[in-house]
Amino acid sequence: MLQILASRGDLVLLRDSVEWEGRSLLKALIREVALKGEQVQVLGCEVSEEVFREGLDSDTNSRLVYHDVFRDPQGWTGNWGPLGILRACLRGAEPGPCTLAVDSLSWLLLHAPCSALCQTLRALGHDNSHPGRVRVLGLLHEDVHGPGPLGALRSLAQIEVTVGGNLGFTTAQVFHPKPRHRSIEQTYWFSILPNFSLEFHKETLLEPRPHRGPQSPTVDAMADLTFNVHLSKKEREARDTLALPFHFSSEKQQSLLHPALASSTSQIFYEPDADDYLDQEDPDDDLDI
């Protein structure tokens, strides 16, 4: 799972919901990144710093640079609003690959206009001091927002991870759209241990599945028709041997040239009427053939 998150310059959206929370997955990912020796900038808006750092070991905690908005959500002590702090997160960071975890984008969406947030996120991902090496992990509570802001953030994100849960295990559906049917969609089953390490389970069958809902059977457009579209072999042969009406085949030519003999059914009986004028002279007799 983590090799997908290894790409840089991306916005990774972690979508959770009321049924299954995603902050523990976010902390687990932060721990994985910190174990590689990188510094992680965290913007914490929803929970306090102590609660966030709880459960993470000291190595990870030493590499976390925490920017606290929870203590002062309205920004009364400083001059910056929440977006200002978001922009300032990377200013003190050391040069090199950098990861920024936003505790939640939902909180920012509720406190700042969506378009400004999108512009800020885009500017962060393409920061000049860290060209192409900033990765933003954003936590988003999808049932808080309407389809508008959700769609806007999803179109901005390169990778979407939907967190769910089943039977005591956490599932994460990772979706990375790419052209030509090459989108990456994988589901991972794991459980998060108390020290926020991830334990993957053997049910991690990396089969690509349709992203939406259970797999529906392929729709056959030719089924359930009230007429017969297919031809059986005999019918096909009969169709091939059918003589088309405007084809002047040799049989037709023969039948026209030599009228059938035993045609008792096709004689014409003519009884002249009193008004009919039968001219015995044939005008063609004058022709000289």
Added chain:
Amino acid sequence: MESQQGEGGTELDSQSSIWVNTGGNKMAALTTGFGRARQGGAGDPREYKAETAAGGDKLGGGGGGGDRGCSFLRKVSVPGSGGGGGGGGGARLRSIAGTRPSVQNGQLLVSAGLPALDQLLGGGLAVGTLLLIEEDKYNIYSSLIFKYFLAEGIVCGHTLLVASAKEDPGDILQELPEPLHDDNYKKVLDEGRSHKSQEEPEISMKIAWRYQNLPQMEAGPGTSSRFGHYYDVSKRMSQEVIQSAKWHKFFLPEEITSYANVESCALNHGYTKLLHFIQRVISEQGFDGSNPQKKQKNILRIGIQSLGSPLWGDDICCADTPEHMHSLTRFLYVLRGLLRMSLSACIITVPSHLIQNKAVTSRIRNLSDTVVGLESFIGSEKEANSLYKDYHGLIHIHQIPRLNSLICDVSDTKDLAFKLQRKVFTIEEIKTSNSQSPIFSHGYHIALCSLCGPLNKFIKRIFVF
């Protein structure tokens, strides 16, 4: 009828109906009314005593003859061009590279970069109009069409103006596809078709056998004049070609440095800046005819990417009840005014799948001239449908403009799908394996075109003339 031929001219007697000038130029004209015209060869002073039936018909062209009384002659205004009665756009506009007059209504057309798309839009994109692409869900294929448009501009030598809020326009230009030459295109297309032909054998037709060899959707190179070009998507355009192109860039994060909410009541700040930029480029470079000494006229191709998305500072995509709902529509209105008065063509991609308010979507469509919508199958349940298994998405032509005519050339089939192969992007009609409907639709299409052509001209003469 008496006719007397000079070295290059004729003398026409009154009450004559048809004369043929077989001197230096060969031209036949149908004349009505009375008139007498005498012309010498080129260079002689012309004198005529003619009574014109329709006033105001002027003759131009050295040696180009025509009777004064004829009201069906086209106006030729450039002396010495020798092409009297040429295409409807006028002889001088025809000399712009990469354009051609439309066969339906005489408008000047530029290619959109994809010959199949040109065919669906009625020959091409008319100069002075706006092409709106409604993006697919992850903006993969619409950005490809955007790049085709820009690549076509570079190959034809047009000037480009690229505006974006997401990617740097320089990066967009680096990703343009490479143009293909004629013989390469046939190979590339055959590669793509060979996969398909192994699955279904070609059914030879017994009844409609004359239609068997009709081209499916796009004409191959060499069948018509050099209007559209073909591109290889798997390769990038070479650096020399890109650098030789003339282009202007507008990148929103560089233009707007402060994030303060400075918005005029009418238009979004970003949109206002973009409109100023476009207007400045048009007037300084002379695309609106303001520099009459400009020796060579050229077309300006404007490309604006993801207009209306939150990155432009607009909230119609994010909010259900946007605060400035009319910002984008006002922008389009002003932009269309700028386009109409200059020699330019514009492509805009809009993420309309994000717009929640359907009234805004239909307003945006009404304000554009040509509207093409893309719907990709990525992540949707249509991916599993057996009807669509060969394709990557559907393409919907929502609107085609009716420029100077009452009818537009709408394609008769509505089931169009696209497919991105390794090297080419193709647009096809959806075919089930058993049906022969594409052939019939072609037959109807031909019949309809042949009917609409003369009818079109007839209506144009009566109402618009």
